[in-house]
Amino acid sequence: MSPILLAEQILNGLQSGVMLFLMAAGLTLIFGVMGLINLAHGSLYMVGAFAAAAVAGATGSFLLALIAALAAAAAAGAMVELLVIRRLYARDHLDQVLATFALILIFSEGTRWLFGSFPLYLDIPPWLAGTVMLPGGIEYAAYRLALIGAGLAVAAGLWWMNARTRLGIQIRAGENDREMIAALGVDISKLYTLVFAIGAALAGLAGALVGPIQSVQIGMGEPVLILAFVVIVIGGIGSVRGALVGGLLVGLTDTLGRLLLPELFKLVTDASGAATIGSAFASMAIYILMAGVLIWKPTGLFGARA
Amino acid sequence: MSIKSLLAAVSLAALASAAQAEVRVGMITTLSGGGASLGIDTRDGFLLGMKGQDDVEILVEDDQRKPDVAVQIADKMIQSDKVDVLTGIVWSNLAMAVVPSATAQGKFYLSTNAAPAQLAGKGCHPNYFAVSYQNDNLHEAAGAFAKSEGYTKPFIMAPNYPAGQDSLNGFKRFFDGDLAGEVYTQLGQTDFAAEIAQIRASGADSVFFFLPGGMGISFLKQYAGSGVGLPVLGPAFSFDQAILQAVGDAALGVKNGSNWSKDLEVPANADFVSAFQAEYGRLPSLYAAYGYDTAHLLISALDKADPSDADAFRAALKSADFDSVRGKFSFDTNQHPIQDIYIREVIKEGDIYTNKIVATALTDRSSAYVDDCSMK
Incomplete structure (x- = not known):
């Protein structure tokens, strides 16, 4: 195996890691502040991708498409919070899971009703098409490089919001003690709606960014949602920093596992068998990682509470 | 009334x-x-x-x-x-x-x-x-076509589930040469950057893949953006009318095995x-x-x-x-x-992406398992 292949795979792992971070950050923020398990987070990812595809199709502008995705997902998130989620904070997690699972079905069928059953077309903008030559002779897709950049920029932005703004202080206070900050005069229900909309917008952004290289179709959010849950369990529930580290760990483990495990099995069996067994083990790699982290740190890498 | x-x-x-x-x-x-x-x-x-x-x-x-x-x-x-x-x-x-x-x-x-x-x-x-x-039929056609085109090192790929394994076996049934690589992806996988990097590093001269539904759309778009540029072959499923419009230009020129085409x-x-x-x-x-x-x-x-x-x-x-x-x-x-099983090529007619037949890969093809069936 050449060093170039390995370097390219590490970049691929980073890219899938930062996209997982965008999904996981919203999920963990919502769980951290409101204690709510939101299974419909994957639907907000789908809403972002469909909004982006519709606007890109109508206007031809990718930047407008991204803005539309952010706006549509944030609006959908705020609406869901006001209409449904608000009634669930006091209920136990099973009720929340049931209600947000119902939302998945409503979003999926609603999207089919609006856009039909056929996958939509969303392409990489021309100014990010093609590949760039990185130092060391690595030819890498420009769009994927841009995704890594965008993900890291969002991470920096979230850190700034959390550490330096009034909203960040309220969010952190809300994570610690919601009754107390309500007593101190913070409008907690407005804060909840806002946090939910921010989380939804992050999911919508992830959907819109990933749309051009994947398939914009109904049900696209659910596989990502499962990975995002793995990420927040590894990173520690409620921790945005944990979501970033967890996302990168999962992205790298998954990508490198898919490359290295079949190679490893080639040492002991024939190529065709190694491909089958290696691929089966590669699909387990992130769950083995999760189990390992939980044995070592039961609350996740940066989790404060169990 | x-x-x-x-x-x-x-x-x-x-x-x-x-x-x-x-x-x-x-x-x-x-x-x-x-x-x-x-x-x-x-x-x-x-x-x-x-x-x-x-x-x-x-x-x-x-x-x-x-x-x-x-x-x-x-x-x-x-x-x-x-x-x-x-x-x-x-x-x-x-x-x-x-x-x-x-x-x-x-x-x-x-x-x-x-x-x-x-x-x-x-x-x-x-x-x-x-x-x-x-x-297996449409994959067999792709294998036969790869052989007749003189490809010597195809890279082949399918999801790790029974139909995926049937697919690669079908391809290999009619393509008996060396392979540059054989990879099983996860079923439902949407990011193929790792596989594309392996294709690039493998020294392959062509790519055969079977990735049904949205997986195929994702792969083709990512492959087109990767600059690898090797000829691509597959069964008709990833190039069919139901999904071609979502793939767009990335599918143009791809050859696929099919027993039907609208221009038949x-x-x-x-x-x-x-x-x-x-x-x-x-x-x-x-x-x-x-x-x-x-x-x-x-x-x-x-x-x-x-x-x-x-x-x-x-x-x-x-x-x-x-x-x-x-x-x-x-x-x-x-x-x-x-x-008969044909090879189609993805073309653009006006604004619509569609297929036309370019070759007949297998004539009067039955199936590989007919002798295992007890009905005579």
Whole structure:
């Protein structure tokens, strides 16, 4: 195996890691502040991708498409919070899971009703098409490089919001003690709606960014949602920093596992068998990682509470 | 006419049509979720083919691409709706859950798509007919084409599940040279950056892949953006009318194995394509063609015999006395088709991405498992 292949795979792992971070950050923020398990987070990812595809199709502008995705997902998130989620904070997690699972079905069928059953077309903008030559002779897709950049920029932005703004202080206070900050005069229900909309917008952004290289179709959010849950369990529930580290760990483990495990099995069996067994083990790699982290740190890498 | 008498008239008419319906057909297919476009085309093609058959009642239900749901629907259709014939399943894992028990209960099953190896060989059944193909066929065509094109080091890839393994085996059955690499992805995977990097590093001269549904869209778009640029081959599924528009330019020029194409010069096919466009306002896909052929096979058999006379009905089905949109069509002893399999190329006609036939890969191809079937 050449060093170039390995370097390219590490970049691929980073890219899938930062996209997982965008999904996981919203999920963990919502769980951290409101204690709510939101299974419909994957639907907000789908809403972002469909909004982006519709606007890109109508206007031809990718930047407008991204803005539309952010706006549509944030609006959908705020609406869901006001209409449904608000009634669930006091209920136990099973009720929340049931209600947000119902939302998945409503979003999926609603999207089919609006856009039909056929996958939509969303392409990489021309100014990010093609590949760039990185130092060391690595030819890498420009769009994927841009995704890594965008993900890291969002991470920096979230850190700034959390550490330096009034909203960040309220969010952190809300994570610690919601009754107390309500007593101190913070409008907690407005804060909840806002946090939910921010989380939804992050999911919508992830959907819109990933749309051009994947398939914009109904049900696209659910596989990502499962990975995002793995990420927040590894990173520690409620921790945005944990979501970033967890996302990168999962992205790298998954990508490198898919490359290295079949190679490893080639040492002991024939190529065709190694491909089958290696691929089966590669699909387990992130769950083995999760189990390992939980044995070592039961609350996740940066989790404060169990 | 008062509202009351109108209602009475309508209900009488409904009663009358229910009494007329002598044959009941149950269609179980995927109408919701990620794979819905395939099931919708299957249904639309079948209903178009059955148009004007007033004595056949057709029940359509959505299996949600879930084996357990498909089994429940099949039980309901067999036990309470008393259907005579079942059809419509798109996915092989669902077919494996439904077909063996339905045929064991004496019902006929006509497959509009899924035709796993198990049901073509040891598990073949006198009441099971695959109208579409045997699962391996389109992959075999791609393998034969790769060989005839003189490719020496293809890189081959499929998801790690039974149909994926059948796919790579089908390709290798007709391509006996060296491979640059053989990779199984996860089923439902959406990011193929790791596999594309392996293709780039492998020194391959071509790429063969089988990635059904959204997986294929993702792969093709990512592959086009990666700058690898090797020729790509695959079975028709990832290049079909139902998903081509979502792939866009990334699919242009790709060669794919198929037993049907809209430009196939058969009179029945020209009629089908124009009737489908007139009815639904879009071009038909492979799945619609199989649905339409299944309808015509069923009509041809119903003209000769009633399903209650199982032996006569079976013989009528087996004679395949209908005008297939694929032209030549007959059943082998395992009741899977003997047909020509072509290579198509993805082209752009105006604003629409579609396929045209460029070569015939296999002539009068049956299936690899026919000798394992006990029916002679």
